[in-house]
C-alpha cells in the first residue's frame with residue numbers, strides 16, 4: 025500500500041535528523057570548522073583549487089598539505105580532476121618552486137607568497153615560503169580566503185609577520201588550575217606527561233599556527249621552581265616536540281629564587297658567580313631536552329614574587345644574568361615591567377615607568393621588556409602605558425590579556441579587538457606624530473629587531489576552549505594582531521564571524537556590529553569615564569567599589585576612584601600624582617582632552633558639566649544605565665540570529681548574554697547606590713533607582729569564584 029503522506033513525513037524527518045546532526049556544534053572546531061559551502065558558493069573555488077601537491081618531505085610540510093586537504097575537502101568536497109593544483113613548498117624543497125624564481129626575500133623567515141602561476145605549462149596556485157613554517161602559515165591563509173569567500177582568481181598575496189615573538193602566556197599552574205582562567209582546567213596534563221600526549225595538544229597547535237602564533241609560555245608567571253626540575257623539563261620537552269612542526273616554540277616562566285629552591289644555593293643574587301653558574305647549567309640542561317627552547321619569561325619583585333631587588337640589584341641585573349644563560353643557545357628573556365609596591369607612597373600607575381626608564385640601555389640584546397597595555401592592570405579601559413616610547417634603547421613587547429579577568433570572565437560577551445587596537449593606535453608622540461604603540465611593538469620606531477606581543481591565554485579544557493563561543497574571537501584577534509598590529513579589529517571580527525558561524529550578510533552585519541560595541545558596553549556598565557579597578561577583592565568578579573580595608577591600599581577600589589563629597593576620580597595631573605607627566609607633552613594633552621579618560625586623570629566635581637551638557641553625576645548614571653541597555657540590545661540581536669546558527673551554540677551564547685544582562689544591571693545598581701552616598705544627588709528623571717539598598721550589594725560573597 026502506498027502511503028505518500030507518511031513517506032514524505034519520514035523523508036522530512038530523516039532530513040531534519042541529518043541536518044541537526046550535521047549542524048550540532050559545541051565550538052571545539054574553533055574557526056577551523058571547514059563545513060561544506062553551498063554549491064553555488066563553492067563553485068568558483070572548486071574550479072580554481074584542485075589537488076593539493078606537497079613538494080618536499082617534512083613533518084611541517086605534511087601538516088600544511090593535510091590541513092589544506094582537510095579544509096578544502098570539508099568546504100568544497102573532493103577536488104575536481106581538471107582544477108589547477110595547489111602546490112606547496114619552499115625553493116629548497118621543490119625544484120618546481122625554485123624554478124618559479126619567486127620574490128621571496130621580503131617573506132623573511134616566516135612569511136609566504138600565494139600566487140596564481142603557471143607550472144609545467146598549466147595553471148596552478150602556489151604557496152611558497154623560505155621556511156616550512158611559512159608554508160604552513162600560507163596554507164592557513166589560503167584556507168581563510170576560501171572560508172571567508174574572498175576572491176581567489178589571480179592570487180598575489182605576500183605576507184610576512186611584523187612582529188617576531190608572538191606568544192601566548194599561560195597562567196597555568198602545575199596542579200592544572202589556571203590563574204585568571206575561566207575555561208576549565210589547564211590543557212597541560214603534567215601528571216601524565218611526557219608519556220601521554222593528549223590529542224588536544226595538536227588541535228591547540230593547529231589553531232595557533234592558523235594565526236601565526238609562534239610561541240607559548242607554558243606555566244604561570246607566578247611560577248614554581250618545580251617547572252625547572254628535570255622531570256618537568258622532560259614534560260615540557262614532550263609538548264615542545266608536539267608543537268615544533270607547527271612552528272611553535274616553548275618558553276617557561278622562571279622563578280627567580282630557583283637557585284635556592286632547587287639548586288641548593290643560599291642566594292639568588294644575580295651577581296653571585298654560583299647563581300650565574302646555576303642558571304647557565306639550567307639553560308644548558310633545558311636546551312639539551314628542547315633544542316629550540318624560546319627562553320624565559322620572568323615576573324620579579326612584583327606582587328610578592330622574588331627578584332633581583334631582594335639583593336639590592338636592578339631588574340637589568342636580573343634579566344641580564346638569565347640572558348647570559350640562554351643567549352649562547354639563541355634564547356631570549358622576556359622581563360615583565362608589571363612591578364609596583366605598596367611600600368612606596370608613589371601612585372601605582374607611575375611605578376613601572378620610574379623603575380624602568382632609568383634602566384634604558386642597560387639590558388642585554390636578547391632581553392625584551394614586557395609591558396601591559398596600561399599602567400594599572402588590564403582594566404576595561406586604560407590609557408596606554410607611559411613606558412611605550414619612553415625607552416628608545418630597550419625593546420618593549422606589548423602584553424594584553426585575552427582572558428577577561430576584569431571584563432566579566434567568560435559569560436560577558438566582550439570582543440577585545442577594539443581594545444587592543446586602541447592601545448596599538450595610541451600615539452606616544454615620542455618621535456613626533458605617528459609614534460604609535462604599534463610602531464614601538466613592531467620595532468620600527470627605534471629600529472629594534474627583537475619585537476614581540478604576548479597575550480595572556482584564555483584557553484582551557486572546556487570543549488569550546490575559551491569558556492564561551494565569543495571568547496574564541498579574542499584568541500583569534502590577538503593572534504592576527506600579533507602578526508600584524510595594523511590590522512583593523514572590525515575586519516578581524518568579520519573574518520572570525522565568517523569562519524566561526526556564517527558568511528550570510530544577514531548574520532555578519534548585526535553580529536560584527538554587536539562585537540564591535542561589546543567592549544564599550546562593558547566599560548559603560550563597569551567603569552565609565554575613566555573609572556578603574558572597582559572589582560571584587562581578589563577574584564575580581566562583580567562590583568565592590570566600597571572596599572577600603574585590604575592589606576595594601578593599592579589593591580582597594582577606593583584608592584582608585586577617590587570618591588568624596590566634592591567629586592570622584594584620581595588626580596594624576598600636576599595637582600595630584602602628576603602621572604600625566606610621564607607622557608610626551610602632546611600625548612599628555614590628547615589623553616587629558618579625551619573624556620573617556622576623565623576620571624583616570626582628574627578628580628572631578630559632581631556638578632561639573634561634561635561634553636553632553638549633563639553634570640558628571642548625571643552622566644555617570646546615564647552611562648551606567650546605557651551599558652545595561654546595550655547588553656539588552658545584544659540579547660535581542662543574538663535572538664534574531666537563531667536561523668543562522670546551530671542550536672547548541674546559539675543557546676549557549678543566548679544563555680550567557682542573559683547572565684551578562686543580569687550582571688550588568690548588578691554593576692550599575694551597586695555602583696550607583698554606592699557613589700550616590702557621596703554625590704548625595706538624585707538620579708535624573710526617568711532613571712530607575714538601584715533594585716536593592718547598598719547593604720545588599722555589600723553583603724554578597726563569592727568565595728568560589730573561578731580563576732583565583
Ligand code: GCV
Pocket residue numbers: 195203204245246323327362401429
Ligand atoms: C599572574 C594581576 C592579576 C594576577 C596576575 C598579575 C600579573 O594582578 O590579578 O593574577 O598574576 O596581574 O600580571 O602578574
